[in-house]
Amino acid sequence: AIAVGRDxxxxxxxxxxxxxxxLINAAGERFMLAIDPLAELAPRDIVARAIHTELAAGRGAFLDxxxxxxxxxxxxxxxxxxxxRDAGIDPVNEPIPIAPAEHFHMGGVLTDASGRSTLDGLWACGETTSTGAHGANRLASNSLLEAVVFSARAADDIKEHxxxxxxxxPVPTGEVAAGGEPDPAAVTRLRETMTRDVGVVRDRAGLIRALEIIAELEGDCLSTRFRNMLTxxxxxxxxxLARTESRGGHERSDFPGSAETWHRRTFITLEEADAIAAEALSPTVESVFG
Known part of the structure; x- marks a missing residue:
């Protein structure tokens, strides 16, 4: 993403x-050359971590x-x-300041090959789903597969059944969800928490800290829309937190290697997520805040 302070x-x-x-840093060094043989054309997760490292080290990151x-x-x-140009940058003559960004999450609603979800009468396709088409990374070209192939399959299946x-x-539109609009300050805190603790590089302490903050925000939540974000x-x-390894877009600094036992697709329900959070936040577990 273009790092110009816009949100x-x-x-x-x-x-x-x-x-x-x-990709260069403030000193003009192409930092990807030392990281991957494909340099700037390396997979998304490798590029994102490299940019994250340059920014964390204070060296800056730019697209030249x-x-x-x-x-x-x-x-x-x-x-x-x-x-x-709107941000005052001339990309013809100067590098573009950048930062890692994410505009979708890996995975999503579980569907079969026809787009059917586990809820009767609900079909899904595209980046909202988990089809298994991407493996452990998000592959740009496969989004076309999701959008075109699975939407056609879902349409045919709906017509047939x-x-x-x-x-x-139809779902009502134009109505304000129960509780009204989310508190902007709470939304900002959630987004900052997810970026810091559940972003490019993760560890147990940060993930537990994020769960603590999510639980705190849920306690004060009146907005249905914001509760969906928290969920x-x-x-x-x-x-x-449960996946104790690193694979593709999931990087755990406390578990840097890949484990064969995790070489599979995983699924999680809200009940399971609640159980993981409850165990992590148990008073018997040492607080990550010391």
Whole structure:
């Protein structure tokens, strides 16, 4: 993402690296060369961790498009170009400050090959689902597979199984959920917590700290919409705490290697996530705050 202080941060398409743009730090060093043979074209998780490391070390991280794209930037990538210009950056002549960003979570609603969920009458497709198409990493091109192939399969399956003359009941729109809109300060705290403790690099102490904060925010929550956000955050955090290894986009600094026992797809229910959180936050467990 383009690190210009906007929330949400505008995304810099991965196609820029595909065109030959390089990743550099404030000293102009191409830090990916020492990390992976594919350099800037390494998988997303490797690139994200490398950027995270440069930022954490205070060296900064930038996407340098000057040589690879240069004067063609406005024509080839007009949306990203406008994002940069709105932030006072000229990507034709200067590097773009960046930071790791995530605009979806890995996995999602469990479906079969026809898009059926475990809830009768509910089909799902696209980035909201867990189809197994991505493995342990999020693969950009496979999102097209999810959007096109699985949506067509779901549509065919719905047509085949919905009774003739069935009346669909659309979800009401335009109504404020129970409890009203979320408290902006609480949303900010949740997002900062997830970025810090459940982000690019994780460990047990940070994940337990995140569960403590999620539980605290749930105690004061009146908004249905915010409670859904907290539920999603708890599912992700509990799943990350349970997986005691590193694999693909899941990096545990306290479990840096991959374990064969975890070489499989995993599924988690809210009940299981609650149990993991309850055990982690038990008074018998030493507090991560000391």
């Amino acid at each position: 949400p941060a505008p995304l810099a398409t991965e196609a820029l690296r595909g065109e030959g743009a390089t 498009c000057r040589e690879a794209i240069g004067a063609e930037f406005p024509e080839k990538f007009p949306t990203v170009y406008q994002y940069c 919905m009774p003739d003359g069935a009346v669909m009941q 999603t955050a708890r599912l992700i955090t509990a799943a990350a």
